Amino acid sequence: MQVEFEPEQPAVPKPVTPATAASFATWVGPSLLAMTRLARRLAPESDPDDVLQDALARAWQKWHLFDESRGTATTWLLAITADQARAARRSRVRRLQLIDDTADVPEAAAAQDAHDLDLDRAIAKLSDRQQLAIQLHYFVGLSVDETAAVMHCSVGTVKSTLFDARTRLRAALRPTLGDPS
Amino acid sequence: MNSDDQMDDLLRDAGGRWRATNPGTTHDVDFDALAPVSGARSWRTRWLVIASAAAVVAAVAIGGTWLGTHQTHDANTGAAGPGDGAAEPTTWGGLTGTEWSIFDVTTETSTSSDTLGADQSTASLHIHSDGSFTGSDGCNSMSGTARITATQLTFGPVSIPAIGCVDSNVNKVAAAVDAILQGSVTWIIGNAGGANDLSIEHAGIGSIIYFGARPPSPPVLDPTKMAGTWQLVEYDQTSEGGGSGGSADGSGSATGSGSSNGFGDLLVIDADGTFKVQHRCYADSGEVSIDTGTAVWIGVHLDGSIPCPAIADQKDEQDRTALVDSILTGATTWKIDSSGQLRITKGGNTIVYAPYVSDDEGGAATSSSEAAPPPDGAVSTPSGAGFSSGAAGSESGSGPAS
Numbered sequence: 001m002q003v004e005f006e007p008e009q010p011a012v013p014k015p016v017t018p019a020t021a022a023s024f025a026t027w028v029g030p031s032l033l034a035m036t037r038l039a040r041r042l043a044p045e046s047d048p049d050d051v052l053q054d055a056l057a058r059a060w061q062k063w064h065l066f067d068e069s070r071g072t073a074t075t076w077l078l079a080i081t082a083d084q085a086r087a088a089r090r091s092r093v094r095r096l097q098l099i100d101d102t103a104d105v106p107e108a109a110a111a112q113d114a115h116d117l118d119l120d121r122a123i124a125k126l127s128d129r130q131q132l133a134i135q136l137h138y139f140v141g142l143s144v145d146e147t148a149a150v151m152h153c154s155v156g157t158v159k160s161t162l163f164d165a166r167t168r169l170r171a172a173l174r175p176t177l178g179d180p181s
Numbered sequence: 182m183n184s185d186d187q188m189d190d191l192l193r194d195a196g197g198r199w200r201a202t203n204p205g206t207t208h209d210v211d212f213d214a215l216a217p218v219s220g221a222r223s224w225r226t227r228w229l230v231i232a233s234a235a236a237v238v239a240a241v242a243i244g245g246t247w248l249g250t251h252q253t254h255d256a257n258t259g260a261a262g263p264g265d266g267a268a269e270p271t272t273w274g275g276l277t278g279t280e281w282s283i284f285d286v287t288t289e290t291s292t293s294s295d296t297l298g299a300d301q302s303t304a305s306l307h308i309h310s311d312g313s314f315t316g317s318d319g320c321n322s323m324s325g326t327a328r329i330t331a332t333q334l335t336f337g338p339v340s341i342p343a344i345g346c347v348d349s350n351v352n353k354v355a356a357a358v359d360a361i362l363q364g365s366v367t368w369i370i371g372n373a374g375g376a377n378d379l380s381i382e383h384a385g386i387g388s389i390i391y392f393g394a395r396p397p398s399p400p401v402l403d404p405t406k407m408a409g410t411w412q413l414v415e416y417d418q419t420s421e422g423g424g425s426g427g428s429a430d431g432s433g434s435a436t437g438s439g440s441s442n443g444f445g446d447l448l449v450i451d452a453d454g455t456f457k458v459q460h461r462c463y464a465d466s467g468e469v470s471i472d473t474g475t476a477v478w479i480g481v482h483l484d485g486s487i488p489c490p491a492i493a494d495q496k497d498e499q500d501r502t503a504l505v506d507s508i509l510t511g512a513t514t515w516k517i518d519s520s521g522q523l524r525i526t527k528g529g530n531t532i533v534y535a536p537y538v539s540d541d542e543g544g545a546a547t548s549s550s551e552a553a554p555p556p557d558g559a560v561s562t563p564s565g566a567g568f569s570s571g572a573a574g575s576e577s578g579s580g581p582a583s
Contacts, residue, residue, distance in 0.1 A: 021282050022303045037203060119195055138196035166188040 024060060031074040034140050035081045041135040042085035044120075051088050055081040075149035078140070082132055082150065115176070122172040130165035133158055273329055274370050281306040281379050281391035283319065288357045288387035302354040306362075306379075306391060308334075320346040320355035323362075334381070335365045361387045400516035404471040405452075407515065411523050411534030413446035418504050418530045446505060448523075448534055456480070458509060460502045467509075474516060476525070478509045508532050 028035075035055060039048040059080050066076055123134055129151065136147040137158070148158045283304035302319035308327060309315075315324045318341065325339040341359060346352050361383040369380050379391040447459040450469065456478070457466045467480015513527040523534040 020280060021305065025303075037200065040203060041199075116195055116198070119191070134192065138192040139199055141196065141200060163185065166185055166192070169192075170184055170188045 024063060027063075027073060028056065028059065028077065031077045034074055034142070035077055037140045038078055038081050038135060039085055041139045042082060042131070043088045046085070046088040048085075051081065051085050054088075055084040058084065071149050072146075075146060078136065078142075078150045079152070082136075086128065118173060118176050119169070122169050125172065126165050126168060130161055130168070133161045134165050134169075137162060275393060276329065276368065276370060276379065277308045277310045279307070279379075279393040281308075281316075281393050283354070283358070283389060284378070284392045285390040286354055286357045286361070286387065287389075288360070289385060302351055302358075304354060304358050304389075318355040318358040318362075319351050323359075332367050332369075333365050334368050336362055339363065357387055358389060361389055400518050402474040402516055404473065404476075406517055407450050407471055407476070407523065408452045409450060410537040411448045411450070412537040413448070413501075413505065413532060414522070414535045415533035416501055416504055416531065417533070446501070447537060448509075456509075458505065460505070461498060462502070465506070471515075474514055475512065476515050477512050479511075480509070504530060505532055 035052055036048070039051040039055065043051045055077070059077055062080070066073070123131055126134065132151060133147055136142045136150055137144065142150065144155055144158050144162075148155045151158060151161075153161075283302050283306075286302075286304075304317055304319035306316040307314060308329070312329060313324070313326050314336075315322070317323060321342045323339050323341040326337045328335040328337075339359075339362060346355065361381065363383070363386075366381050366383045368382075371378065377393045379393060380388060381391070382388040445461040447457075449457040449459070450471075451457075454468055454470065455466065456469045457464060458480075465480060467478060469479070470477045508525055508527045508530055509532075511527070513525050515523065515525045517523050521536060525532050525534070
């Protein structure tokens with residue numbers, strides 16, 4: 001997934017001023033909650049704080065490439081967070097496979113409500129893009145339009161991705177939820 | 182209510198409950214640590230502090246000579262100093278022209294050292310090539326001039342408005358910064374092993390560690406700079422239905438990053454207009470017409486789905502090679518960015534290459550984060566990076582995969 005709105009033409013760097021760090025903090029501030037939630041949802045077994053910090057570091061490096069005409073700061077930052085979470089998750093999977101190929105949901109999740117745990121397990125088995133769509137829309141709380149902006153695709157694609165994901169989740173959870181049909 | 186609506190409601194309920202139990206961030210976001218180096222903050226903190234302390238000890242032990250990047254040029258007089266002839270007198274190895282943001286500050290007393298929390302400070306320092314400087318102590322802006330020598334910065338009168346700040350920690354850091362950036366101080370870049378950290382030591386008062394963020398230089402679009410050997414370090418597939426690669430859902434979205442020695446995929450571009458692609462399982466070649474920022478690739482590409490039994494991550498391998506082959510066919514755009522990486526883009530998909538360094542040349546092949554951008558934009562063409570049909574190199578580029 002693309003994580004930056006990098007233009008084809010050379011970007012004009014933003015001027016660096018002594019207030020840059022403070023300006024960046026101010027700029028990021030309104031998006032921090034959503035970034036935190038997404039990091040926690042997408043990389044719960046990794047350290048979400050590290051994911052968030054890495055996402056902020058990458059955003060800091062790429063800040064000059066941000067083009068507000070192509071999306072909001074929040075959607076841009078969430079795309080970066082999703083990419084960092086994915087990298088962290090893949091890295092962790094590789095480490096786990098070296099230790100135990102059967103590794104699954106960590107023990108720490110056992111304290112969760114049983115239904116939520118079943119749901120989380122089912123979500124974890126979705127494809128990456130289905131997971132991202134579910135997490136952004138239902139758990140981070142973005143609208144379908146905002147989810148589409150983060151995922152760099154059309155609203156229709158998000159809707160179909162969510163529909164497919166729900167279908168797979170319904171099938172996976174049928175033993176616990178019962179079959180309404 | 183149909184079953185999809187039921188699932189929708191279930192997810193909304195679960196999401197709402199989850200958000201209610203995760204109302205906000207408890208993470209102490211460290212904006213001052215948003216330097217070009219990413220990674221574990223705690224580890225880096227310890228490493229820098231240890232490295233800084235070790236350098237101080239070393240400086241004392243060898244008579245005050247710091248180990249690291251120092252230039253030997255007087256910014257005020259323009260006179261060359263007695264030291265390293267390969268110095269960069271216009272930037273002092275990056276001391277000037279870089280926006281330095283505070284990472285840590287330490288003050289010393291006669292009996293102990295006291296490390297202040299610089300996490301909440303926005304202190305910065307920007308030394309200009311003419312010897313003037315601007316910045317902030319985290320509370321107030323400051324400006325003045327400084328004389329630069331190989332090992333020392335000598336600050337002239339520093340203009341700082343005498344306005345206090347509400348936050349006591351900010352005030353403490355600001356007071357420490359103000360005290361340290363007075364008179365003569367020693368300076369060093371790369372004290373912690375990188376090129377983005379600046380340590381300033383004021384004997385008997387304290388020290389400051391900054392991280393630097395240089396404004397990115399414009400991308401290189403000169404066709405001659407593409408010649409050489411490159412190794413794939415990153416790929417980014419976003420186009421809907423683009424190519425056969427992508428994630429498991431087949432929707433055409435995938436990203437990846439190379440390990441420290443890359444994916445084992447090489448791209449060799451010769452000055453005569455031919456190119457070769459070396460995947461881990463097979464090689465390919467063709468002709469390329471390169472213009473400013475654009476390139477047209479013409480070649481016969483093999484099937485990216487060829488099995489590669491010796492490779493564990495075969496699916497990723499096939500996805501990646503298919504993506505590379507699809508991009509290196511027909512018209513693309515390209516640029517060499519400020520970090521020296523070659524980025525080739527087609528239809529929203531991008532492959533990123535770093536200059537290739539063979540094991541013979543520089544130990545392990547370098548990744549994008551480790552490879553220094555070539556000083557003149559050129560890349561090496563190691564003799565050991567040859568291609569042979571069907572006998573792909575390993576990650577070191579030296580042996581067949583099977």
